[in-house]
Amino acid sequence: MKKQNWYKLIYQFAIIGILVFMVFHLLIDKAYAPDFEAYCPFGGLQALGSYMTMDSLSCSMTSTQIMMGVVLFIGIVLFSRLFCGYICPLGTIGEWVGKLGDKLKVRITLTGIADNALRLLKYVLLFITFYFTLKSSELFCKKFDPYYAAVSGFSSDVVLWWALIAIGALLIGSLFFRLFWCRYLCPLGALSAIFKYSWWFLGAMAVYVVLLLLGLNISYVWPLLIIAAGGYILEIARMDRVRPDPVHITRNTDTCTSCRLCTISCPQAIDVASMEKVTHADCTLCGDCLHACPEKDTLQINKRNMKWLPALVLGALIILGITAGSLFELPTISQKWGTEEQLKSAGMFEMSGLKNIKCFGSSTAFANQMRGVEGVYGVSTYVATHSVHILYDTAMYNDEKIQQLLFVPVKRVIEEVPEEVDKVVYYTMTIDKFFDPLDATYLQHLLDQKTEAVGYQSDFACPVIVRIYFPEGREPDRETLVKAIESKNLRFTVNENEFNVKLPYKVIAFEEGTASLSRGEFVRDMFMPTKSFFNDNQNYSADVIKGLPVRLGDNAQLKQRYNFLISHLSNDSGIVGFETSLDEAGAEILTLWYVDTLTAPDRIFGALNADSLLLHYGDGSMGTIVNPFRFAPSDTVTVSGAE
Secondary structure, rough: OOOOHHHHHHHHHHHHHHHHHHHHHHHHOOOOOOOOOOOOHHHHHHHHHHHHHOOEEEOOOOHHHHHHHHHHHHHHOOOOHHHHHHHHHHHHHHHHHHHHHHHHOOOOOOOHHHHHHHHHHHHHHHHHHHHHHHHOOOOOHHOOHHHHHHHHOOOOOOOHHHHHHHHHHEEEEHHEEEEHHHHHHOOHHHHHHHHHHHHHHEEEEEHHHHHOOOOOOOOOHHHHHHHHHHHHHHHHHOOOOOOOOOEEEEEOOOOOOOOOOOHHOOOOOHHHHOOOEOOOOOOOOHHHHHOOOOOOOOEEEEOOOOOOOOOOHHHHHHHHHHHHOOOOOOOOOEEOOOOOHHHHHOOEEEEEOOOOOHHHHHHHHHHHHHHHHOEEEEEEEEOOOOEEEEEEEEOOOOHHHHHHHHOOOOOOOOOOOOOOEEEEEEEEEEEEEOOOHHHHHHHHHHHHOOOOOOOEEEEEEEEEEEEEEOOOOOOOOOHHHHHOOOOEEEEEEOOOOEEEEOOEEEEEEOOOOEEEEEEEHHHHHOOOOOOEOOOHHHHHHHEEEEEEEEEEHHHHHHHHHHHHHHHHHHOOOOEEEEEEEOOOOHHHHHHHEEEOOOOOOOHHHHHHHEEEEEEEEEOEEEEEEEEEOOOOOOOOOOOOOOO
């Protein structure tokens, strides 16, 4: 009976089991938000590369992924490609599919010229992946990685046809060719092979660093190309003579019976039975050959019976990586634009818990926003803790003024005040851990679910001042409202997507009693006009611009989609403005500004009531959505001039 390598199988089943659990949990609970890349060493190494070349971390990578990449390197240099042999889900699937291919007698092991030529592909993919990641600080591997595509449900980061080809190569390729993905396409497999020739990798990196220190401006493309090309050449030229090799499998020729069970059991098809010391580039130290050998003290690790060593080391490395990653945090971006003198005297403001700081893209948007603020000299962001560090002119700001600069006051109408209600009452309180725009969204859902609130608004203070409005007679008591705001969890649905959010809010102060205002005063106080002018409106004189007022009615409930309508209307070059206001009765009015020589009201109403909206996206592409707006014709009023 064949002996099972339970050390490896426990790791493989555990990883696959965890992933299956996460996927099914996501299918059952759409609000569940698993992080499938939380401990990805390849993403961490790409992030480290972008940090070294661009001073920024890729995507939402953190120090944890970086340290997992570092321990991957340490593990390969001192032991072997343990990640590939024990943990990688793609390697596991490729191995299991290959066993099916053996049972069907359709799998072959490529050798010779074909094998050597195909091994080049993974080095090409490695170069391409790192090149575009370092260039954009976005993980390029997400576009085709079969693992990420499958577990993310083919998210927006995935290029569908690339991912489908990759999944086909993994499944179909592994069925007919031994470990097709791992041997020939996996960029992490190429990087792992390069790390096995650590003297080459470290030497090339050292030369590059020295040249940079000498003042030579050499692009990262060259060392990346040289390391990848050298790794390929070393792999095919020194396939079975990897150095260094401090830990390896040894064969005792005196006790070996040449049964060849070790060679037959090797997932990589390494001819273990012909070697006294296994230093093959493909060896992952998985231990299958050790468990297959029927002779005592014949196949060992460094001539000792330590079948358990690779599994134990791998567990220790995982713990080391996670622990080390929790001890520090690298900034996702760190940008300084002030002069040396300004930076020397600058103050430092630090703030955590900013939920809108969640990836490289949002960090860059925040930095660009801060660049336009006079007296701000630089920012750093940390996505793991949703934190920012801001360098500022101490003569213009203090910490409180910087915090106020970051704060965005919010007015939100949760629902229309019932017509039979004449008055609205409101509570005023201060809420801690409540600051960024996402907090305002979460509070809106909380109030909608747990109270009869019709609106709220926030104003800056430390903590933030919040006023919550209720129809008179329907306001909750103070204790009930505090309990609702201090809820620990929130579940809500937006556009058929469910979210589950942990909340930290704490009501610090609560003004005694309530204040009131009329229904009309509430409507006018909470109204936030929308204004957008486009199609070179400034090039037209006031006498050719007319205003077409339209009562919004139920369309006013679609404020979050006004931008879609604006984008659609801009396709008519004669429409130059979109502006909302209130009439004397408090009803919301949309005024469309147009050039009367280029378009006409009938044409505008046709665009308003089109079956679909034609949209323009930031990357220059276009798309359509179903038009949720419906308008009825109303009288046109000529208005001179535009604001």
